[in-house]
Amino acid sequence: MRRARGTLLIWAFLAPSLTIFLLYRILPLLWNAALSVQTWSPFRPSKFAGLIHYEELLFHDEVFWTSLWNTVVFMSSSPIAIALALGLALLVDTRIRGRGVYRAIIFLSYPLMTVAVGIIWRWLYDEKVGLLNYVLLSLHLTQRRIAFLDSYEWAMPSVVVAAVWQIVGFFMVILLAGLQNIPPNLQEAAALDGASGVQRFRHITLPLLRPAIFLCLMIGIINSFTSFDLIYVMTGGGPNYATEVLITYIYRVAFVLSKFDYAAALTVVLFLFLLVLTWLANRVAGGEAGAVDAAE
Amino acid sequence: MRRTLTRIVIGLLALGLLTGPVAAQPKTLSLLTWNIPIYKEKIEGWIADFKKIHPDVTVEWFDKKGPEWGPFYQTQVVAGTAPDIIDTQGAIWLDYASNGGLVDLTPHLQRDAAVKDYYNPKFLQTWVYEGKNYMVPFYVSKTLLFYNKGMLKEAGIARPPQTFDELLDAARKMTKGEKSGFMTLNFDWLYWPLLAMNGVELLTPDLKKAAFNTPAAVKTVDALAKATADGTINKVAWTGRWVEPNNAFASGTVGLYQAHAPAFFYVRGGGPWINGDTLGATQMPGGFATPNSHGLGISKSSKHPELAWEFIKLATNEKWAYTFGKNFKLFTGTRVDGRLMDELQKEDPLAASVMKTQLEQVDKLVATWPLGKDAQVKEAFYSEFQAAVLGRKPAAAALAEAERKVNRLLAR
Numbered sequence: 007m008r009r010a011r012g013t014l015l016i017w018a019f020l021a022p023s024l025t026i027f028l029l030y031r032i033l034p035l036l037w038n039a040a041l042s043v044q045t046w047s048p049f050r051p052s053k054f055a056g057l058i059h060y061e062e063l064l065f066h067d068e069v070f071w072t073s074l075w076n077t078v079v080f081m082s083s084s085p086i087a088i089a090l091a092l093g094l095a096l097l098v099d100t101r102i103r104g105r106g107v108y109r110a111i112i113f114l115s116y117p118l119m120t121v122a123v124g125i126i127w128r129w130l131y132d133e134k135v136g137l138l139n140y141v142l143l144s145l146h147l148t149q150r151r152i153a154f155l156d157s158y159e160w161a162m163p164s165v166v167v168a169a170v171w172q173i174v175g176f177f178m179v180i181l182l183a184g185l186q187n188i189p190p191n192l193q194e195a196a197a198l199d200g201a202s203g204v205q206r207f208r209h210i211t212l213p214l215l216r217p218a219i220f221l222c223l224m225i226g227i228i229n230s231f232t233s234f235d236l237i238y239v240m241t242g243g244g245p246n247y248a249t250e251v252l253i254t255y256i257y258r259v260a261f262v263l264s265k266f267d268y269a270a271a272l273t274v275v276l277f278l279f280l281l282v283l284t285w286l287a288n289r290v291a292g293g294e295a296g297a298v299d300a301a302e
Numbered sequence: 303m304r305r306t307l308t309r310i311v312i313g314l315l316a317l318g319l320l321t322g323p324v325a326a327q328p329k330t331l332s333l334l335t336w337n338i339p340i341y342k343e344k345i346e347g348w349i350a351d352f353k354k355i356h357p358d359v360t361v362e363w364f365d366k367k368g369p370e371w372g373p374f375y376q377t378q379v380v381a382g383t384a385p386d387i388i389d390t391q392g393a394i395w396l397d398y399a400s401n402g403g404l405v406d407l408t409p410h411l412q413r414d415a416a417v418k419d420y421y422n423p424k425f426l427q428t429w430v431y432e433g434k435n436y437m438v439p440f441y442v443s444k445t446l447l448f449y450n451k452g453m454l455k456e457a458g459i460a461r462p463p464q465t466f467d468e469l470l471d472a473a474r475k476m477t478k479g480e481k482s483g484f485m486t487l488n489f490d491w492l493y494w495p496l497l498a499m500n501g502v503e504l505l506t507p508d509l510k511k512a513a514f515n516t517p518a519a520v521k522t523v524d525a526l527a528k529a530t531a532d533g534t535i536n537k538v539a540w541t542g543r544w545v546e547p548n549n550a551f552a553s554g555t556v557g558l559y560q561a562h563a564p565a566f567f568y569v570r571g572g573g574p575w576i577n578g579d580t581l582g583a584t585q586m587p588g589g590f591a592t593p594n595s596h597g598l599g600i601s602k603s604s605k606h607p608e609l610a611w612e613f614i615k616l617a618t619n620e621k622w623a624y625t626f627g628k629n630f631k632l633f634t635g636t637r638v639d640g641r642l643m644d645e646l647q648k649e650d651p652l653a654a655s656v657m658k659t660q661l662e663q664v665d666k667l668v669a670t671w672p673l674g675k676d677a678q679v680k681e682a683f684y685s686e687f688q689a690a691v692l693g694r695k696p697a698a699a700a701l702a703e704a705e706r707k708v709n710r711l712l713a714r
Contacts, residue, residue, distance in 0.1 A: 048379040049403035049602070066710070069685070133538075134553060151480075156541035158694065245541040246688045261373045263677050264397050 035277070041270035048266070059271035070272065072247045073255040074279075077231065079162060080169070080251050084226025087170040088219060091177030098178070099185045109182070113175035120172065124239030127168040131155050131240075155241050161248045165240055169233060177222045184218030185211070224287055231280055252276050331609055332362045334375060334385035336596060339365045344625055348617045355616075359609060379403065379603070386604040387613055389440055391596050392490040393676045395429065398599075399436040400674025405600035406434040410611045417615055424664040425635035429597050431672045437597030438618060439635025441626060443563040444591035444667060445492055446659040449582045452575075453481065453557040462558075462584045466499050469558065469587055470525060473534045476557035482536040484529070485547055486560040488688075491669035491680060493539075495560065495590035497522055498668040504683070509673060510712055514683070515705040523690045523697035530691050540691050548572070560586055562594045564632065566656045576652075583656040589663040593670060595635065633660050675711055682707040 042059055046052035063070045094112055098105045115123070130137050131154035142148045154164040188211060196206050234253045237243060243250035243258065250258075252272065260269035335345070342365075349361040364385060366374045372394065378384045390398075398404050411418040418426070421439055429437035449462050457476045463469035473483025486493045494504075500522040503513045529535045536556055538546050544565075551559040552573035561569075566583070570576050585591065598617065600610040616622065623634040627642040631653050634642070639661060647654040673679060683704050690700035 047401050048376050049398065049401035134550065134555075153537055153541070156537055156546075158692070242543065246685060246692060246694065261376065263681060264376070264401075265678070266376075 038270045046267045059268045073250045077251040081230040083166040083169045088222045094178045095181040116176040120235040158248045184215045188214045329359045332385040333387045335365045335389040337367045384601040384603045386610040396676045399431045404436045408435045422635045437599040440596040440598045441632045442595035442635035444593045447586045448559040477534045481555045483534045484558045485536040485539040485556045494669035495586045498590040499588040512705040512708040515701045520697045526691045578652045589666040
């Protein structure tokens with residue numbers, strides 16, 4: 007009886023969040039999956055269509071493959087940002103004067119609204135009045151202005167730089183917390199044993215930072231899949247799909263081309279892709295990612 | 303028991319008769335406009351005028367910026383709360399009309415012959431799908447050719463170009479250093495006059511197949527690609543949206559600029575060099591122009607389509623069309639435009655010289671295909687066209703691929 011009451015209480019506490027989760031996550035997900043096998047528009051009733059949209063995207067839609075590839079390329083900004091953040095974390099973890107100020111300055115880019123970040127970088131990259139072109143021309147590093155966001159070659163790297171700039175401060179904070187959790191006596195003992203700085207970094211710091219690095223990697227990967235606003239503001243997915251990632255393509259298909267059913271199929275693919283990545287990440291983490299220790 | 307029940311029923315009926323008919327349900331009309339929050343005061347004027355005639359009707363007004371407009375309307379349609387009256391830009395209406403989302407206004411126009419005659423027939427025709435009129439003009443515009451007189455003079459060019467070859471020749475002569483000769487807006491088929499003036503048709507007359515993959519089209523696209531590669535055409539022409547090309551022309555470094563009339567006001571605001579002596583406006587060679595107008599229509603789900611039609615008539619009547627045209631220095635696709643033009647000539651001769659192009663050669667409107675899949679065809683064509691003009695693909699290969707894509711779309 008007492009156990010049943012306990013179970014009831016647990017469910018009662020869980021009910022509000024479970025209801026919200028069901029209404030805002032599970033039901034839309036199921037509705038989306040159902041929509042992906044129908045033909046539907048806001049103006050017409052739906053009709054079962056089987057796997058026609060999946061066939062279209064797998065075998066006939068080049069833009070889907072381009073955007074999938076671009077998503078993978080965009081994901082590469084995570085390792086870059088992590089490496090950069092690690093360097094910065096190591097720097098501000100030393101006993102330099104004003105390190106608190108440096109930490110704050112580096113972190114400042116993160117709380118900025120992504121739309122604002124996009125607009126700032128768009129101006130920086132501007133071909134005519136952008137600061138970057140001005141600096142490059144002034145230093146004679148280039149003879150002609152570079153259309154960073156309007157050229158195939160530069161558009162994606164330019165967006166990646168902006169994405170790295172925004173996230174690096176956040177990663178730095180995570181890694182800094184990880185660094186400060188490493189017991190100093192380990193470093194001291196290794197130093198006494200004659201280990202060099204590089205050896206200490208390789209054999210003590212890096213292995214003990216693994217959970218923090220893994221967390222950054224996960225956040226980075228998820229971010230790159232959902233980073234709609236930055237790309238939408240900076241390039242709109244152009245030029246000619248050079249920066250089109252899956253999430254911007256889904257938006258375009260749904261709201262510009264009014265193909266909601268097809269967008270639903272693309273969303274299912276995105277979901278499956280994320281599922282596989284999460285599973286892989288979980289495996290890499292030893293199958294225990296997200297596990298919570300049961301309190302005795 | 304039965305007697306008691308009968309008494310209660312009779313009593314209720316008597317009460318009903320004594321208190322009169324149940325008060326009528328309040329009627330509400332909703333209006334969705336496209337990025338004119340600045341016009342709030344006047345739209346409240348429409349509503350006030352409407353309420354004088356229909357005091358029992360409440361009108362709710364929403365305004366959304368361009369990129370938000372489509373998602374907002376579509377989600378409202380799905381939610382079953384689509385605004386009754388909508389103001390759409392360009393060819394967006396085609397998607398809604400072809401999917402049965404808009405009220406056919408043809409019977410209303412036939413019934414109100416005077417109202418139909420009041421609208422400019424050439425512009426009214428641009429909102430016809432499968433013989434039915436789905437929108438009426440709210441404000442109209444089409445593309446034209448702006449030219450920087452100083453750059454033309456400096457290059458020794460006496461008059462604006464009259465043919466495609468002249469256009470590219472003139473542009474080439476004006477190109478040097480930071481300066482480029484030509485640029486165009488590219489959204490909503492606004493670049494199509496460049497192909498139309500070379501005799502390129504997008505589709506066959508029955509709209510069932512692509513017709514653009516011709517030697518003339520390949521030659522045209524190839525010429526555009528070469529001109530883009532050597533800097534004669536500013537790359538922003540193919541990659542920029544609205545702000546970027548306008549800013550480039552406003553900076554005074556572009557000789558010829560194909561854009562729609564509203565761009566003038568933005569460009570003038572950002573270009574201190576612009577005045578009557580330095581800026582010219584004319585038709586594109588051949589007089590071809592792509593319309594980019596705003597129309598008013600009624601959502602199919604409207605509970606009060608008759609009232610919505612009354613509201614549209616009021617919002618576009620002489621008083622309010624004139625007020626709108628005067629306020630924004632734009633034309634309204636109605637009989638009022640002549641008067642607006644006369645007044646503009648006195649008040650703002652430069653704007654008048656630009657706006658004059660909007661009332662001329664309205665029989666040369668192109669890219670007005672009544673195609674339900676307009677947005678998809680546009681995307682399929684432009685992605686390949688863009689790849690060609692930016693030098694990513696040879697023109698012939700790009701057009702062949704575009705043809706395959708467009709035919710596949712039309713066949714589905």
